[in-house]
Amino acid sequence: SPPSQPYRTGYHFQPPKNWINDPNGPMIYKGIYHLFYQYNPKGAVWGNIVWAHSTSTDLINWTPHPHAIYPSQPSDHYGCWSGSATILPGDKPIILYTGIIDPENTQVQNLAVPKNLSDPYLREWVKYPQNPLMEPTIENEINGSSFRDPTTAWLGHDNIWRVIIGSKIHRKGLAVLYRSRDFKKWTKAKHPLHSAKDTGMWECPDFFPVSTSGQNGVDASTFGPNVKHVLKASLDDTKHEYYTIGTYNITLDRYFPDKGSVDSDSGLRYDYGKYYASKTFFDHEKNRRILLGWINESSSVADDIKKGWAGVQAIPRKIWLDKSRKQLVQWPIVELEKQRENHVQLPSQFLKGGSRIEVSGVTPVQADVEISFEIPDLKKAEVFNPSWTDPQLLCSQKGASVKSALGPFGLLALASKDLQEYTAIFFKIFKGKDKYVVLMCSDQSRSSLNDDNDKTTYGAFLNVDPVHEKLSLRSLIDHSIVESFGGGGKACIAARVYPTLAIDKNAHLYAFNYGTEKVKILNLNAWSMKKAHIFESVIEDLK
Ligand code: FRU
Numbered sequence: 001s002p003p004s005q006p007y008r009t010g011y012h013f014q015p016p017k018n019w020i021n022d023p024n025g026p027m028i029y030k031g032i033y034h035l036f037y038q039y040n041p042k043g044a045v046w047g048n049i050v051w052a053h054s055t056s057t058d059l060i061n062w063t064p065h066p067h068a069i070y071p072s073q074p075s076d077h078y079g080c081w082s083g084s085a086t087i088l089p090g091d092k093p094i095i096l097y098t099g100i101i102d103p104e105n106t107q108v109q110n111l112a113v114p115k116n117l118s119d120p121y122l123r124e125w126v127k128y129p130q131n132p133l134m135e136p137t138i139e140n141e142i143n144g145s146s147f148r149d150p151t152t153a154w155l156g157h158d159n160i161w162r163v164i165i166g167s168k169i170h171r172k173g174l175a176v177l178y179r180s181r182d183f184k185k186w187t188k189a190k191h192p193l194h195s196a197k198d199t200g201m202w203e204c205p206d207f208f209p210v211s212t213s214g215q216n217g218v219d220a221s222t223f224g225p226n227v228k229h230v231l232k233a234s235l236d237d238t239k240h241e242y243y244t245i246g247t248y249n250i251t252l253d254r255y256f257p258d259k260g261s262v263d264s265d266s267g268l269r270y271d272y273g274k275y276y277a278s279k280t281f282f283d284h285e286k287n288r289r290i291l292l293g294w295i296n297e298s299s300s301v302a303d304d305i306k307k308g309w310a311g312v313q314a315i316p317r318k319i320w321l322d323k324s325r326k327q328l329v330q331w332p333i334v335e336l337e338k339q340r341e342n343h344v345q346l347p348s349q350f351l352k353g354g355s356r357i358e359v360s361g362v363t364p365v366q367a368d369v370e371i372s373f374e375i376p377d378l379k380k381a382e383v384f385n386p387s388w389t390d391p392q393l394l395c396s397q398k399g400a401s402v403k404s405a406l407g408p409f410g411l412l413a414l415a416s417k418d419l420q421e422y423t424a425i426f427f428k429i430f431k432g433k434d435k436y437v438v439l440m441c442s443d444q445s446r447s448s449l450n451d452d453n454d455k456t457t458y459g460a461f462l463n464v465d466p467v468h469e470k471l472s473l474r475s476l477i478d479h480s481i482v483e484s485f486g487g488g489g490k491a492c493i494a495a496r497v498y499p500t501l502a503i504d505k506n507a508h509l510y511a512f513n514y515g516t517e518k519v520k521i522l523n524l525n526a527w528s529m530k531k532a533h534i535f536e537s538v539i540e541d542l543k
Pocket residue numbers: 021022038049081082083098148149203204276277
């Protein structure tokens with residue numbers, strides 16, 4: 001008989017049941033990683049939001065704890081929404097989060113501190129009795145229903161703390177800036193840190209420095225010539241996240257993007273699929289910055305209620321500035337590789353046009369696969385039409401079944417034997433004016449026979465030069481998730497899929513080339529992934 005829960009994940013974080021959304025307050029304290037997240041204890045749809053809590057030593061296997069923050073004060077009576085942790089000098093974590101104070105969802109910012117700093121799990125949190133610390137008023141021109149999601153704070157050379165809160169004024173999205181000397185009395189700055197017209201509400205902003213050389217991360221309060229700054233906003237209107245790279249002018253306390261703005265037309269995205277409300281933190285033990293993000297369902301609400309759960313956390317990604325300094329690069333944290341087993345390696349080989357090979361020996365529903373390609377004859381590439389500016393549209397129109405000269409080639413994940421169902425993650429290469437254009441797609445249109453699911457195709461342009469670099473793809477396949485990394489993490493696409501046939505033992509994994517020209521597989525390595533320990537105990541009510 002088919003498994004009753006074919007879409008539950010094996011190594012992506014999810015609780016035993018109910019709704020989850022944003023990751024909150026990630027940090028490392030005394031060698032232990034903390035993940036808090038938005039959670040509905042009462043059902044598989046959004047509502048009744050509390051901060052659920054798990055800890056880990058590897059960010060993959062987790063131990064659940066009682067809810068850390070839940071309504072208990074007038075300042076959060078109607079919900080404990082997203083927020084962030086800051087480690088104060090002397091290794092003292094502190095949390096700022098959004099409290100909901102009335103049924104109209106009026107938002108204020110609150111503070112909580114660990115009850116007992118000698119508990120490495122930081123299981124109990126005490127709220128500041130004088131909460132809220134920041135609230136919307138007529139004088140400060142903040143709209144009470146658009147004032148949420150405080151970031152990790154940073155400390156200036158003047159010993160003053162800064163934090164930003166997501167907001168909007170009419171259609172202008174903004175990052176409201178507050179300052180404080182003691183973390184308790186906060187004053188709103190006259191100017192926002194940054195704003196952009198016509199972007200709507202900025203949810204879950206994130207603002208952090210990245211080193212201009214190498215892959216190491218730096219602490220939030222690092223400034224100077226060796227860093228650039230990143231500003232990210234999650235746009236409520238489109239449910240997509242955009243970021244820019246730029247300069248933080250400390251004297252003006254303003255951020256200036258190098259190019260463009262946080263803008264839904266031209267902006268850069270962490271992920272071109274389903275990925276939202278993400279947040280980074282600096283891991284000072286391993287000197288890296290880590291990005292966490294929420295992957296929502298693509299199934300119907302009725303199906304979510306039926307299966308009893310909704311939402312997962314993406315695999316944590318290390319994040320750093322690309323050599324070009326024009327974009328970020330992300331890669332699954334190295335700890336994930338401990339979950340690998342049953343290594344399968346295929347010999348280097350040509351994949352001729354219109355062919356496909358099966359990757360057997362791994363469990364296709366729970367796998368990690370890395371493939372890299374070399375193109376013998378790039379000159380055969382079709383000419384790129386400069387009017388093709390939208391990669392997602394291009395991927396939808398030129399899906400996995402539409403062949404060109406160079407591509408589609410890549411992977412067919414969660415495929416049924418007869419290919420009635422599959423998710424195709426692939427590249428297509430075009431000849432641009434003075435360089436080749438590489439398109440990366442994740443095509444869900446054939447992922448399930450169930451048409452109640454959102455099967456939108458996703459796409460991104462990948463900044464890789466196929467003349468000088470090999471073209472690589474890594475996909476993390478996990479029952480209902482296909483999380484893909486192109487070009488070593490220069491473009492990422494997370495997708496949710498719900499096969500009806502390609503489940504459990506009936507799923508297959510293939511490498512394919514449906515273009516007319518041959519491509520060469522340089523390397524193909526695949527692994528089964530061990531089930532992670534995420535919620536060993538079935539806990540009915542964690543509180
Ligand atoms: C983003 C978001 C945040 C808010 C939280 C509520 O997904 O809407 O802006 O704080 O979720 O759960």
